[in-house]
Amino acid sequence: MKLKKYYPIFGLILAVIFIQLLVSGIGMQFYLTQLTMSAYYGIVIIGLSILMGYAGQISIGHAAFFAIGGYTTAALTTMNFAALTDVPIVNFLIKTGLTISGMDPYGKKIIYISPWLSLFIAVIITIFIAALIGVPILKLKGHYLAMATLGFGIIIYRIVLGTSIFGEADGISDVPTFKFLFNFKINSDPALRVENYYIAWLIVVISIFILTNLINSRVGRALRSLHGNEEAANSMGVNISRTKLLVFILSAVLASVAGVFMTHFNGGIGPAESGVMRSVRYVAIVAVGGMANLWGTLIMGIILNYLSLRGYFGSYDDAVFGIILIVIMLFAPDGIFKLKYCNNFIKLIKKTS
């Protein structure tokens, strides 16, 4: 009975292994790169699904949280502390083993912060920023909340575009390897594709495990009740503002963590990751997947990101996601997995003809 809840997760694990064997079997290993990236985007999307679908709070600024994670780790791990070993805090970090030393390609000694520490710092910064903007803007509802989060997304985009430590329009490159557990490495080395693929999917599995448990818990019921009727939820004893803030922070942290890993996987990050169109894309995918449907949004997130990353949408990439959002809202407001959209479509044709 208890185990039944986890069948989809076992299914996911099997599918992940199957796809890897299939892709490697037919000698198309390079597909794994895009599948890895899709997995990281998938984490952002299931986080957004919790916020939008289950708790009913829209955010058109999630790319900003992804960028906050990515840029934090990129900036921290590309900073060379070799000349600053006398500074007490740098010294302390070196002594406690939270830095990594090595050589740059020109033979110069470099010391940088361990990606584990930068991951931790990124999460802390994300929680702080999400709480800071969450408290005032989560008082808003519907369109107003959408506009406020959109504004936040634009602010972060302009900040990374205009700040020199974030590399302005070039972004940050040469982000070092993230040494994961058991000496597995997250980096852009083509030889480590399989390894990276499994690490990314491991993180997806962990995230979805946490989220499925959350949804069916006491707090999960509270946040789903928010979606239905905030006032009724409040009169049942649910602290509305705290629950909203909690889910907002949770979903921001998921986006940020995905950003951290993706940045190490790609070896860099650019301002496009924080762009408004990226946020719209996430919203579109959550809508296609059916909003309050973790598995639907994850599957659509993987498929659409994969197609986009493989370049099937060509230069119409952003336009495709805009069109998807419009079409879904018109014909399948419950997502593509609820087949009602066929009926709606037929009705529309009958009406117009």
Added chain:
Amino acid sequence: MLNVSNLESGYGKLQVLKKISMHIKPGEIVTIIGANGAGKTTLLNTISGLIKSTSGEIVFNDQNIGNLPAEKIVKLGCSLVPEGRQIFDTLTVKENLMIGAYSLNRNKKIINDELNKIFELFPILHERENQLGGTLSGGEQQMLAIGRALMAKPKLIMLDEPSMGLAPLIIKNIFDIIKELKNQGNTILLVEQNAKAALGIADRGYVLETGQIVLEDTSKELLNNDDVQKAYLGKDYKK
């Protein structure tokens, strides 16, 4: 148990309640009757903390709850069955009930005991425990709303127009349940437009008119009161 004195509240600049004073003793059913727009729902929402009062006092079990947020008031044992039922459509019947226990401690045994009590009181909810709340009929939704409020083990239950939009037979059913709740020792504040039914089961009643309490008496007296009969019970009504 509940003591309201000189309570004033409203929406923005609009003042709805004007110096309301009333009280409820433990074990009573007290009803508030009045026409549309008299301020009945505003009064309940103010007591339960969904609307902030602008002046006056609300004392619940010797504690001033006038400035507490809604979730704290529920925790103190003052539950609201909101107007129009406000069931969570996308949650199952059981999940709706579990939300009601949100303010209780997390002890699973206590929550399960409470759940079984509700299922005993409303067998139909047990039958439909895995159905979505939105798929229930109006009467079943009202039962669910009452059950949901009972899950918090309230000391005072406030019902906002439980008869709204229900067929006469179902209304009788619901009122029988309210009587049964009283027999189990609950204290109930009942707000109704259906004055006859409400006064039929209540011990005392208040008549609310344009935000003011104009009359207070035992239900029996109110039922015999000429003004009440004319205004709310249809006496002298000629075709």
